[in-house]
Amino acid sequence: MVNQIRIMPVRERVASELRKAILTEAFPPGTELTQSKIAEMLGVSRMPVREAIQMLSSEGLIEMRPNRSAIVQQVPDAFIRDHFDLRILLECEAAARACVNITDFNPLLEVHAHHKESVESGQMEDIQNTNQSFHMLLWDAAGNSRLKNLLMQLWNGVAISRPSDSILHLHDEHDQIVEAVMNQDPESARDAMKKHLERSMQDILNRQIYQKK
Structure with a gap:
């Protein structure tokens, strides 16, 4: 074998x-x-x-x-869209499952608080680290190791970050996801994650347009 x-x-x-x-x-x-x-x-x-x-x-x-x-070359728009299409399919499901399976809210709330501090201080490295930790906690809470591994591969394979001027929106978007998870509302969590990822994609595509000018 x-x-x-x-x-x-x-x-x-x-x-x-x-x-x-x-x-x-x-x-x-x-x-x-x-x-x-x-x-x-x-x-x-x-x-x-x-x-x-x-x-x-x-x-x-x-x-x-x-x-x-x-x-x-500059990363093609189609490449970015394909990447986020996959993340939306998988990560919205992970967020919905997290609502059902999560047993301890404290780690998520702690990372969410640290992320807010990072956004307010403008420390990009801390923002990126706490953002990744936030998403990974949801993957863990989803309770499906294969789903988590697929999302990790996507994250590691395509590390496309949002423009710095859009970072302020990040915490507000995370707020909506946290609220849905705390309420254990799978559909709201799915919807909040979808909006979060779609906004991330659009911010990156807008940066692409600006850089092409």
Whole structure:
């Protein structure tokens, strides 16, 4: 049985690392990717790097130039929409299940309070950390490990953050989710999470439009 387990191909792992670097803007738009440097950085040969770059080119994240250079592109709108469509499908269900299964509200309330402090102080790193903790607590409370793992993969694979000028809305949106969970109202929690994720998506798409001007 153990011998039948298939390890993720190297090109897939390289593509995952490059995708994450592009989406977090560790490699911002306009960055030229050199196969030899990427291979050295990740400790792999150039072949899987070449294949990974071709994969990301098909996703619209990288442009292949005639001189064989690879240039990082702005994240396509379709990529962002597809990502949030999946999150909405899964995370709204997680929020609804959390209402039914949650047994201790204190961890959620504590993280929610810390998130408010972070938003008010404008500390972006703290905002991002407490935001992730907030969502992860809901995934845990949903009581489905497969659902949690899928959401974690989405979160880690596409770390697209909201523009800083939209952060003030974050806590208000979390407020509505917390209220629904405290009331153990699955439909309200589902609706509040959907509105939260849709607003996040729209804020990011609006930033894309601004950056294209």
